């Protein structure tokens with residue numbers, strides 16, 4: 001990345017050296033000294049060519065008097081490389097915001113200031129990305145200083161990002177906002193509709209990216225919650241992932257429709273949807289493999305596309321690219337007292353090719369305490385649940401249950417039973433092979449494979465994930481999408497509501513201080529879940545009587561007996577107060593959770609979500625070590641070192 005920034009910087013400088021000229025609209029006096037005539041001129045800054053207007057005026061809002069001055073400025077260079085520095089976070093939004101100050105819109109020879117609300121909204125979302133690389137919020141994006149209110153007639157530099165998709169030309173203007181268009185969406189149309197939906201429901205929705213695909217496309221998520229962007233105490237986190245195989249496109253479209261449906265129905269007051277969103281934080285990632293999708297879409301709908309576009313641009317199958325923790329789980333299962341959960345990623349995994357998409361999902365899993373998930377595939381009509389990897393490596397079709405077999409079956413049935421075609425008893429229909437099993441099957445019993453995402457979720461995190469094959473055609477014709485949505489809609493809702501099964505609660509000490517990474521164990525199930533940062537936990541459990549215990553390093557263990565009635569649809573609240581103990585209590589106490597994460601795990605490096613600072617580049621001088629790693633590039637730029645980039649500690 002460092003090299004790329006350097007190349008970019010030198011490219012910028014070279015470009016400006018080649019083209020020293022005075023601006024049109026300015027009268028030239030000798031060496032380009034100008035008489036200010038305050039006229040609109042064309043924008044000719046290469047980093048701002050995609051703004052939604054064509055004209056600007058010099059001097060700009062920073063009193064920079066010409067194009068050259070701007071191009072040589074640290075402010076301009078910063079917005080040109082921010083995309084790389086922040087690893088794609090908040091872009092192009094941040095760059096467009098920067099452009100609105102460096103090259104503000106000009107109309108009828110008047111400068112129009114950018115809107116303060118756009119700045120404030122972006123700052124709220126993007127400040128953590130700056131914090132992650134130890135960079136101060138740039139002074140020229142000071143929302144009070146350079147931006148103005150709507151009453152003063154500002155322009156929204158980010159309206160374009162929330163605006164119309166390129167080819168929505170034929171929509172009549174009187175369509176209600178609740179109208180869902182059942183079509184295939186290109187990548188940019190998908191991004192546009194997600195952003196549009198989030199802005200229509202801005203009090204309960206937001207969008208963010210978990211990282212980038214190999215070809216640099218943002219992996220966009222739309223989130224629904226009453227406090228978008230934040231985990232709330234005891235509120236369970238849910239996710240849907242679509243289009244992991246780029247040619248299996250139905251899941252992607254279903255999630256785009258689901259986002260619009262959730263937004264509209266919430267606004268209309270649908271009690272089921274309001275209840276769901278008020279009590280759950282929902283993340284929808286419609287396309288995990290946007291590069292593969294593009295290839296498949298070139299083939300076109302209806303052409304089946306059994307292979308083209310399945311893999312990523314790097315030719316990796318994402319559902320084979322996760323670490324194999326299942327083999328280790330089988331080894332541990334035979335050891336008395338060993339737990340089959342939170343298994344660390346073996347170092348050897350990183351020696352192989354790890355897709356950026358896979359890495360993005362792993363970082364995402366680490367940054368949010370997910371409870372339940374489903375990955376939407378296509379080409380069959382069946383719901384599968386872990387393990388996907390056979391417990392005998394040579395058996396390709398072997399029933400291979402997890403310790404949570406009963407719960408996983410319930411989860412799979414929650415999707416299958418609400419689906420009118422899956423619950424149809426005819427063996428002649430699509431997916432008919434699975435009729436005798438009620439439309440669900442253990443993954444390894446169907447066919448075994450290693451490196452899958454569902455096994456990884458279960459064995460490395462607290463999250464339970466199933467895989468849904470949402471239909472027999474991988475890339476159906478557009479006409480079929482409406483029917484497919486109707487067949488899957490109730491299943492999608494039903495499954496999300498399952499996140500409220502079992503028990504949840506808080507583990508704390510007697511003073512009420514939360515204890516994170518405490519283990520919640522269930523007698524008879526060799527799989528623990530752990531508490532999140534605020535001491536809250538969720539344990540999906542089938543109805544019945546369970547003996548639950550909570551334990552943490554340095555505290556004594558507390559046990560409780562819990563009975564969950566069959567019809568109970570809300571998680572039972574079970575809190576634990578732990579007493580500190582002087583000495584290491586007994587051998588039964590497992591090793592602390594911190595051990596589960598390998599300190600050399602590259603996921604911890606360059607992680608915008610990580611809690612700690614970025615590592616220094618190797619061989620840095622003592623002086624460089626005091627400053628953030630990116631400082632040397634900026635400080636070498638010109639006479640005026642952009643000290644404003646440094647945080648005041």
Ligand SMILES: [Zn+2]
Pocket residue numbers: 245248377378
């Ligand atoms: Zn698939």
